[in-house]
Amino acid sequence: MDSLANIQLPNTGQLAIPLYVVGILIELGLIWLGKAKGQYEHKDAMTSLLMGVGNVATGIIYAVVLIAMMTWAYNYRIFDPGVNWWSILLCFVLDDFRRYVYHAGLHRIRWWWADHVNHHSSQHYNLTTALRQPWTTIFTGSFLLYLPLAWLGFHPLLILFVGGINLAYQFLLHTETVGKLWKPIEYVMNTPSHHRVHHSSNPRYLDANYGCVFIIWDRIFGTFVEEREEDMPKYGLVQNIGTFNLFYVAFHEWISIFKDVIRPGLTMRERLMYMFAPPGWSHDGSRKTSEELKAQYVRLHPDQAGMEGLPELPGKNAARGMVQPAE
Amino acid sequence: MNPLVLGGLIVGGLILIDVLLRLASKRGGGRLENDKEAIDRFIQEFPEIDSSDIGRVVTTQDRRHAFIVNRSDGVGFVRALGDRFVVRLLGSKDLASVDDDGETGLKLRFHDVTLRPARLLFSSADDRDFVAASLRQSAGI
Numbered sequence: 001m002d003s004l005a006n007i008q009l010p011n012t013g014q015l016a017i018p019l020y021v022v023g024i025l026i027e028l029g030l031i032w033l034g035k036a037k038g039q040y041e042h043k044d045a046m047t048s049l050l051m052g053v054g055n056v057a058t059g060i061i062y063a064v065v066l067i068a069m070m071t072w073a074y075n076y077r078i079f080d081p082g083v084n085w086w087s088i089l090l091c092f093v094l095d096d097f098r099r100y101v102y103h104a105g106l107h108r109i110r111w112w113w114a115d116h117v118n119h120h121s122s123q124h125y126n127l128t129t130a131l132r133q134p135w136t137t138i139f140t141g142s143f144l145l146y147l148p149l150a151w152l153g154f155h156p157l158l159i160l161f162v163g164g165i166n167l168a169y170q171f172l173l174h175t176e177t178v179g180k181l182w183k184p185i186e187y188v189m190n191t192p193s194h195h196r197v198h199h200s201s202n203p204r205y206l207d208a209n210y211g212c213v214f215i216i217w218d219r220i221f222g223t224f225v226e227e228r229e230e231d232m233p234k235y236g237l238v239q240n241i242g243t244f245n246l247f248y249v250a251f252h253e254w255i256s257i258f259k260d261v262i263r264p265g266l267t268m269r270e271r272l273m274y275m276f277a278p279p280g281w282s283h284d285g286s287r288k289t290s291e292e293l294k295a296q297y298v299r300l301h302p303d304q305a306g307m308e309g310l311p312e313l314p315g316k317n318a319a320r321g322m323v324q325p326a327e
Numbered sequence: 328m329n330p331l332v333l334g335g336l337i338v339g340g341l342i343l344i345d346v347l348l349r350l351a352s353k354r355g356g357g358r359l360e361n362d363k364e365a366i367d368r369f370i371q372e373f374p375e376i377d378s379s380d381i382g383r384v385v386t387t388q389d390r391r392h393a394f395i396v397n398r399s400d401g402v403g404f405v406r407a408l409g410d411r412f413v414v415r416l417l418g419s420k421d422l423a424s425v426d427d428d429g430e431t432g433l434k435l436r437f438h439d440v441t442l443r444p445a446r447l448l449f450s451s452a453d454d455r456d457f458v459a460a461s462l463r464q465s466a467g468i
Contacts, residue, residue: 011328014328017336017337021340024340024344025344028344039410041348041411042349042352044409044411046344046345234371240414241441242413243408243441243443244408244409245443248441252440255440256440296374
């Protein structure tokens with residue numbers, strides 16, 4: 001294999017750090033001068049930034065495991081595209097699809113949500129929110145999702161290179177200063193508007209817009225929801241956390257999982273469901289999943305039933321079924 | 328990039344942003360203007376609660392906390408966090424302890440690890456006693 005030292009690619013993760021600092025300063029300045037929409041709150045923003053610093057620190061261990069795993073998989077590669085313009089492009093697109101799949105899992109499997117929830121825990125939406133990143137990704141096993149790319153023959157450093165570009169792009173999405181862009185761009189690319197939807201707790205916006213750079217994955221797989229003026233995003237979680245304490249921001253969902261799993265009187269299936277079922281699942285129905293929140297919203301607002309991001313009224317399908325001719 | 332330069336950039340950037348945010352942020356954080364704001368925030372988070380079910384609303388002296396006592400289902404709790412608010416419907420599984428604190432004070436501890444223990448001051452002993460009794464009844468303490 002190409003030795004890691006033979007591949008000359010810039011460290012996009014490191015190069016992006018000046019972009020983050022300058023980007024935040026520009027956004028803050030524009031908002032301060034009243035030239036752009038958006039809000040900053042001192043404790044909230046500092047919590048996000050310090051979560052980002054913690055992510056860099058814990059990410060070192062993750063990166064070691066990731067590179068080791070990918071290097072192992074790369075040794076058994078099926079193809080050998082090398083590092084050139086088309087392999088970089090192809091790797092970028094495939095990696096973005098991998099991120100779409102992983103991101104959907106982060107929202108639909110509680111074990112992964114425990115890692116990702118802190119990124120959604122700010123009730124603000126600005127460039128610092130982008131840096132509110134997890135400290136516990138090593139426990140998710142998500143490095144396994146990188147292996148197919150390495151098996152296909154993409155060099156581990158190439159995968160990290162395109163991943164760094166992907167993350168830098170995503171940083172720029174976390175802002176209210178940019179409205180909707182030119183329609184063709186909004187159709188293909190993930191934009192601040194699409195990502196505002198993703199960070200919202202409005203029922204119609206839950207579990208939507210998982211795309212990272214390209215939004216087409218959401219359009220293909222039916223998870224796309226457009227930002228609507230009449231239902232402006234309400235940022236944060238369905239049940240917001242009441243703390244800026246970094247420890248609890250990072251670990252609160254893991255603690256909740258632990259408490260749920262050791263509850264007395266549960267079956268083994270129920271304990272496993274508390275770990276791997278969608279967030280909001282409970283054995284006694286005392287909590288609500290995204291699907292249940294959407295159904296509740298439609299019951300309270302029947303005129304919204306069947307609109308993008310919302311289900312039909314439960315009775316409607318049954319009624320339709322009744323008028324279908326018998327075979 | 329040189330690790331020293333990178334570290335300096337991170338630390339320097341953090342300090343600069345911290346200073347600017349301190350200058351730009353509003354002082355004092357969120358305050359509930361009136362009872363209606365507390366009810367609106369509560370209903371927004373719990374739309375399934377019938378507004379006719381809402382009884383008395385009690386706000387703390389600093390107007391950063393409000394309790395919305397429902398006639399049938401738990402006690403609504405609105406708490407300022409920075410310039411935003413956190414809302415809960417406190418039932419039997421939510422409160423670890425409810426203790427009187429002096430003439431008009433109340434100490435609360437929650438099972439939810441993201442809700443810090445609260446030491447609240449009310450305008451009158453009547454307000455405090457009403458909230459404490461409602462919470463104890465709701466929590467079965």
